[in-house]
Amino acid sequence: MVIALFRHGLTEENKRKAYLGWNDSPLCPESKRIGTRKRYDHYFSSDLQRCKTTVKLLFPNNDLTVLQELREMNFGEWEGKTYDDLKEDKLYQKWLSDPLFSSPPGGESFQTFTKRVDTGWKFISQHIISGNHNSGAIVTHGGVIRYLLSKFAPEQRDFWSWQTSHNQGYELRFDCEGLRRGERCISLLEVPLMANENG
Numbered sequence: 001m002v003i004a005l006f007r008h009g010l011t012e013e014n015k016r017k018a019y020l021g022w023n024d025s026p027l028c029p030e031s032k033r034i035g036t037r038k039r040y041d042h043y044f045s046s047d048l049q050r051c052k053t054t055v056k057l058l059f060p061n062n063d064l065t066v067l068q069e070l071r072e073m074n075f076g077e078w079e080g081k082t083y084d085d086l087k088e089d090k091l092y093q094k095w096l097s098d099p100l101f102s103s104p105p106g107g108e109s110f111q112t113f114t115k116r117v118d119t120g121w122k123f124i125s126q127h128i129i130s131g132n133h134n135s136g137a138i139v140t141h142g143g144v145i146r147y148l149l150s151k152f153a154p155e156q157r158d159f160w161s162w163q164t165s166h167n168q169g170y171e172l173r174f175d176c177e178g179l180r181r182g183e184r185c186i187s188l189l190e191v192p193l194m195a196n197e198n199g
C-alpha cells in the first residue's frame with residue numbers, strides 16, 4: 001500500500017517567507033503549471049484553499065476527502081508575519097529556541113498540532129485499509145509532511161531535517177499490517193513533479 005504526500009503549490013505568502021498556517025494565500029501563477037502523471041486510488045486534502053486548488057491541478061476529477069486535520073500549524077498572532085517582523089519579540093525568540101515546547105500566542109502548540117495530524121492520519125489509513133485501496137495521496141502543508149516523515153519514514157530523522165519542496169512529493173510504501181499498527185513504512189520514494197505542458 002502506498003500513501004503519497006504532496007505539498008501545495010507555492011503561494012504569494014510563501015514567497016515572502018511569511019508564517020502561513022490557518023490563514024490562506026493564493027497560489028502563484030507559476031505554481032499553477034505543475035503536474036504529474038501519477039495516479040492514486042483516493043485523494044485527501046487539507047481544507048485550506050491552497051491545498052484544494054493544488055489537488056485539483058495535480059489530480060483532476062477524482063474522489064477527494066477534505067480534512068481539517070491536515071491543516072498546517074496555527075501560528076495565531078504571527079500569521080502573515082516574517083522573521084524580520086518578529087525578531088524583536090521575546091515570545092518569538094523563545095519559540096525559535098524551543099519550538100516543540102512553546103507556542104505562538106493564540107496559535108497551536110506542537111503537541112496540539114501533532115495530535116490533530118495523528119487523528120487525520122488514522123482516518124486516512126483506516127479509509128485505505130477498509131476500502132481495500134492500494135494507494136492514496138495527501139495534499140497538505142510543509143509542517144504536516146515533516147511531521148509525518150519524522151514518524152513514518154523508514155529512517156529515523158527529526159522534524160527539522162526533512163525537506164518539503166513544492167516541486168516534489170514522497171511515496172511511503174507500507175504493508176497492510178504495518179499501516180494498521182502505525183509502524184514506520186517499508187520504503188520511501190521521492191516523486192518529482194513536472195511542468196505541465198497544458199499549463
Ligand SMILES: Cc1cc2ncn([C@H]3O[C@H](COP(=O)(O)O)[C@@H](O)[C@H]3O)c2cc1C
Pocket residue numbers: 007008014018019020021072073099110113140141142143144
Ligand atoms: C513547528 C513548525 C515550525 C515552523 N516554522 C515554519 N513553519 C512553516 O509552516 C508553513 C508551511 O506551511 P505551508 O506548507 O502551508 O506553506 C510556513 O509558513 C513556514 O512558516 C513551521 C511549521 C511548523 C509545524
